[in-house]
Amino acid sequence: MNNALQNAQVDDLLPTLTLAAVDRVTLALFGCASGDLNPIHLDVDFARKAGMPDVFAHGMLSMAWLGRLLTNWAPQSRLRSFGVRFQGLTHLGNVITCQGRVSEIVEVNGERCARVEVSTSNQYGQIKIVGDALIAIAIG
Numbered sequence: 001m002n003n004a005l006q007n008a009q010v011d012d013l014l015p016t017l018t019l020a021a022v023d024r025v026t027l028a029l030f031g032c033a034s035g036d037l038n039p040i041h042l043d044v045d046f047a048r049k050a051g052m053p054d055v056f057a058h059g060m061l062s063m064a065w066l067g068r069l070l071t072n073w074a075p076q077s078r079l080r081s082f083g084v085r086f087q088g089l090t091h092l093g094n095v096i097t098c099q100g101r102v103s104e105i106v107e108v109n110g111e112r113c114a115r116v117e118v119s120t121s122n123q124y125g126q127i128k129i130v131g132d133a134l135i136a137i138a139i140g
Helices: 024-034 044-049 059-073
Strands: 079-086 097-108 111-121 127-139
Touching: 024 059, 059 079, 059 097, 059 111, 059 127, 079 111, 097 127
Parallel strands: none
Antiparallel strands: 079 127, 097 111, 111 127
């Protein structure tokens, strides 16, 4: 296990993850890989008829990016829970940065765990997703 994880303390920051600007190719690839082919994410005409200026990213794509942030810091096998709340749409051209901060160290079911607050924001500082995860940092 890496030292950063083993020695985690409240207010530790996870290494940020910044993604390339959201584009149509990314949306199409994620739609096909996930099986979420909702046309609001893929078809500009459909999106405009629904009152949107253009297509926008799947919420679960942004959650997947947060999952990558977490598993860059800790092995997936240590992830005990992970949940998010969607705060805003991620539009084409948004450059998303994923951030995490250890908010609490707790014992859960005999394991020392870090509760990590996570979020995504775009290049304008607009928060798109907030959530938290529970990660085992020591198994009792």
